[in-house]
Amino acid sequence: MIQELSVKDFAIISSLHIQFKEGMTVLTGETGAGKSIIIxxxxxxxxxxxxxxxxxxxxxxCRxxxxxxxxxxxxxxxxxxxxYGIEVTDDLIILQREIFRSGRNICRINGQLVNTKVLREVGRQLVDIHGQxxxxxxxxxxxxxxxxxxFNGEEISSVLNDYQKTYDRYRELKEKIDKYQTHEKEFVQRMDMLQFQxxxxxxxxLQIGEEAELQSERQRLANFQRIVQALTTSYNVLEGDEDQILNLLGIAMNEMETIEALDEVYEESSGLIKNAYFTLQEAAGTISGLIDTLELDESRLNEVxxxxxxxxxxxxxxxESVEEVLTYAETIDQELELNGHQTLNLEELNAELNQAKTMLIQLADQLTDVRKRTAIELENNILEQLQGLYMDKTxxxxxxxxxxxxxxRTGRDKVEFYISTNVGESLKPLVKVASGGELSRMMLALKTIFSQSQAITSIIFDEVDTGVSGRVAQAIAEKIHQIGKNSQVLCISHLPQVAAVxxxxxxxxxxIVDERTETTVRELAHDERTExxxxxxxxxxxxxLTLKHAQELLQLAHE
Structure with a gap:
């Protein structure tokens, strides 16, 4: 049950604090005073x-x-x-909500921030607001x-839960198969394209590093004549006739050897000439070897x-590279393998679909059976409640x-409430023949039934007695009070019969306070209730006379 309600800067309410009690509480006041704003x-x-x-x-x-x-x-x-990590201590739950002019929305449960979905899920188990x-x-x-x-929440919910799991699996399998069959042509074309690629x-x-080696080889083959000429000329300069560099350098080396013992300076110069001679001699040998290996292969150049x-x-x-091409090939392999398995498993999927459909039909039949049994019980309960609301011929x-x-997802059942309110009239759809007062009593009968079986802590009726008067109004008042024995009831009403009970x-x-409209709420003492x-x-x-009538209503309600 709701124990306290605090409202701040909400519509025409500046600040409001109400402490509610068990049983039935009625909120009354002039039209436009702000009763519905509280709801x-x-x-x-x-x-x-x-x-x-x-x-x-x-x-x-507002808060x-x-x-x-x-x-x-x-x-x-x-x-x-x-x-969601929210603890409940002392069986107390505190809900808070703030709405800012910027559009920001802050919700809390026991001080912890939550979204509106969580707030709504908890709220629907705490309060049932019934209005027009x-x-x-x-x-x-x-x-x-x-x-x-x-009406039969626990048993139907158990069967419906099994049915919905099977239904979701059935839809998943059917969509997968339908998608494959619908796009089979495109699927086959893509598989062919991937296979070609x-x-x-x-x-x-392809080999990693192959491209660089081929480019180097092509460079050599394309410049064969220039390479041959350069190598030959270089060799001839280094080691050819008597007037070539190595011959001349050898003469200089021999001459310096004859005087290198005379002075360290001569010895150092002789060493440098020796190093140059042997280095050039080695280079000439290398070039000679390269010349011997040279062979023009024009067909190889074409191959490269x-x-x-x-x-x-x-x-x-x-x-962009050989590496990326090879990586793409691996991706193709994976897709081909995956889709290959899907193709192979199509028969298995169809078999699984048929199995799911068989189970779905069985659970749907079971759900229908439970609902039909529940429907009989609901019919009897509603007729019993309507008798006390002066609809005993219904x-x-x-x-x-x-x-x-x-x-x-709810099964395969389609149900509709039918009603006959007068003797001799055939049953017709409720939505076509019920008047406003009959609808109010019908819904009140349902609320009475549900309040006995559901754990809703508070039920709020917002002018559900609209369109009735006299003894029907009295019957509605007594019915709302009866609901208050199982759940806390808050009721906005313009009927004195409802207020009295x-x-x-x-x-x-x-x-009007400081030229601003404000709504206030106060509990009425017994004398104030009479007035x-x-x-x-x-x-x-x-x-x-009206005061005596009001006293009589309160006395009858008390009795």
Whole structure:
């Protein structure tokens, strides 16, 4: 149950703090005083859609905070909170939400930052806000299946969970097969292209470092004549006729040897000449060997050019270097191997798909059986509740659409609520024949049933008694009070019958303070409740008779 609610700078609320009690609490006041604004604040606190329009004029942000006492057991919600590292101590959960004019949205649970999804998931287990929008949902046949499932939540949820796992697997397999078959032509073309590319690269037998060696070889072959001429001329200069360098240098070396013992200077010069002589002699031998190995092979030059041209073509297609071309070839191998396995496994996938479909049909049948059993129980419970709401002649039926063979994530069942409110009339869709007052009572009957089986700690009714009066209004009041025995109930109402049966009554009014409208809330004492209910009975003028009538309503409610 919600214990406290604090609202700051929200719409026309400057600052508000309310402490709620167990049982049934009614919020009353003039139209426009701000009753629904308090419900809007509560909705925002439990994960509703936020907007900067909620922020009070002249302020930068609005802030809502609520303290909730969690009755045992709430294991599912506590486990959910623990997944996000949020501890629950003393069975107390504190929700906080701030909306800034910049659009920033800050949510906290027990002081820890969370996103709105987590806040909404926790909030829906704490508070059930029922307003006119749920009448609209009841008028949507697509909503009826979820109501049916909610009635027998534990058993249906177990079967539905197994069904949805199988359904998701079935859809995954079917999409994979459909995708392959739809794009089979493109797939085959790509496989052929990859195979051609792979064969082209493999047949080239590329080697790392090969290109540099070929370029060097081509350089030598293309300049053969110049190399021969340079080597021959150099050799002849070094070691040829008697007038060549080595001959002349040998004479100089011999002459210096005759005087090198006479002075260190001569000895040093003689050594230099000797070193030069032997170095040049070695160079002449090397050049001579190179000349002997030279052989012009014009066909080899053509081979080298052709090989280099092949490498250039492969690089242009598949990479900037031989290394990149080879890496691309490895990528092709991986894709070919993967898709080869997929092709081979297509039959296995089809077999698995058929197996999943068989399981899906079995679980869908099981889900339908559980829902049909649940539908009978729901029909009986709703008829029992409607008897106390002066709809005892009503016939209510959960109708299953025949031949529903299409599967979706909720099963293959399509259900719709049918109703007959008058004796002798045939059953017709609820969405087509129910009046506003009948819808209010129908939804109230559902809430009464669900409050007995669900662990929602607080239920909020926002003017659900619209469109009724007299004894029906009294019946609705008693039904809401009955719900308050299982869950805390907060109710906004304009009906004096509803206000009279409440355990606690708050009066909401607005004032002008410093030329600004502000909403305030205060708990009414017994005498004040009498006056407020009298006002609800008669309007602005309260008479002695309306006061007695209000006292009578309170006395009857007490009894």
């Amino acid at each position: 809007d604040a509560m909705s925002l606190l439990v994960g509703g859609r936020g907007s900067i329009d909620f922020i009070r004029d002249g302020t930068d942000k 809502i905070e609520g303290a909730f006492y969690v009755k045992q057991p709430m294991t599912k919600m506590k486990n959910y909170l623990q997944e 929008n749920e009448h609209q949902e009841l008028m949507d046949a697509a909503f009826h299946l979820s109501l049916l499932d909610k 792979r064969d082209e690269i493999v047949s080239a037998n 050019e052709a090989r280099l041209d092949l490498i250039r073509q492969l690089k242009r297609k598949y990479g 016939v209510f039926k959960v109708v299953f659409e025949e031949d529903a063979i299409s599967f979706n 409440a355990d606690t009554q708050y009066f909401i009014e607005k004032h 407020e209910i009298a006002r609800m009975l008669s309007g602005s003028e309260i008479t002695e």
